[in-house]
Amino acid sequence: MELGSRAFHLSKQDIFWFLFTLLTVISIVGIIFIKSLISYYLDKFSSIDRISKETLHELSTPIATIKANCDILTKNSQNEKELIRIDRISKASQRLMELYYELEWMIKNDSGEQPKTKVMLDELIEDLIEDFMQKANDKNIKIDSYCNSFLLEIDHFGLKKTISNIIDNAIKYADTNSTISISLESKILTVTNHGIEINPDDLLTIFDKYYRGEHSQKGYGIGLYAVKTFCDKNGIPISINSQNKITVVELKFTRF
Structure with missing residues (x-):
């Protein structure tokens, strides 16, 4: 056994x-x-x-x-x-x-492989405003701008796409016969428009890749995801606030 x-x-x-x-x-x-x-x-x-x-x-x-x-x-x-x-x-x-x-x-x-080059941010903004002037005129929108001189070293094309997207959205969702304000002071870029108000709940997810908000059928979402991705990659805090039909987008270039 x-x-x-x-x-x-x-x-x-x-x-x-x-x-x-x-x-x-x-x-x-x-x-x-x-x-x-x-x-x-x-x-x-x-x-x-x-x-x-x-x-x-x-x-x-x-x-x-x-x-x-x-x-x-x-x-x-x-x-x-x-x-x-x-x-x-x-x-x-x-x-x-x-x-x-x-x-x-x-x-x-x-x-x-994105190379960084020296960019005059105020000049870039003014050039973009000129590019969008016809689109703004089509809605009888006035663009007021005040930009201090500011030189930084960054991916030029990516920055141009980012600011272009923000200005494009500002015009797209602004009321006809309204005014868009663009300012660059103390290394902070602020774009303000009067028009469609973003739902407070949407503000929490507006930068998500597959964001589907109240106005997503008109193109909100994908562009802002690209904007946020660029800002995060380059250490640029971005915020969006919207109330009383006034939307403010703010980019802080304070680290440059």
Whole structure:
């Protein structure tokens, strides 16, 4: 009886060590397989990234050529109908160039390659206001601006996209015949409009990627998520307050 018990006990040990060895081998094989799989997909992603950059680079030349030829044709043509057509082509090529810069920025941003340059923030804001003037005029909106001179070192294109998005939203959701105020004082950018009031509950989630607020069908949400992402990445606190149909967006550049 004792011999049988001892034999049974040894048999359990054998089973235990067999299972332990088997699991160890499976784990090692699994780790090797996963590392190989990760390496394979990293190589694939690297190839895709390289192809994207090369393709994007190839696009810039024909777009610039179209734009340059439009400028030449405009100077040499006296035909009004031709000039209208050339202007349409020129505007379309300009839009393509803007998309090119945006795609280039997105690719570099995803790979962490965004270079920082010196930017005069007050001049950038005034240039953007000029760009949006026609859109504001279409709603008979007046833009009052007061910006102190301010130089900082930052990702220029990302900053431009961020402030552009904020001004665009300010105009989009402002009442017709109202005034938008834009100020840059003590390294704080403030954009104020009179119009759609944001629900207090929405203010808690307005920067979320999949934000669905009362006015999300008109475009709120995705743009502000990108704005918040840029601000967080660059250490720029951002806040939105909305009450009595007055919405105030504030960006603090105090760390620069």
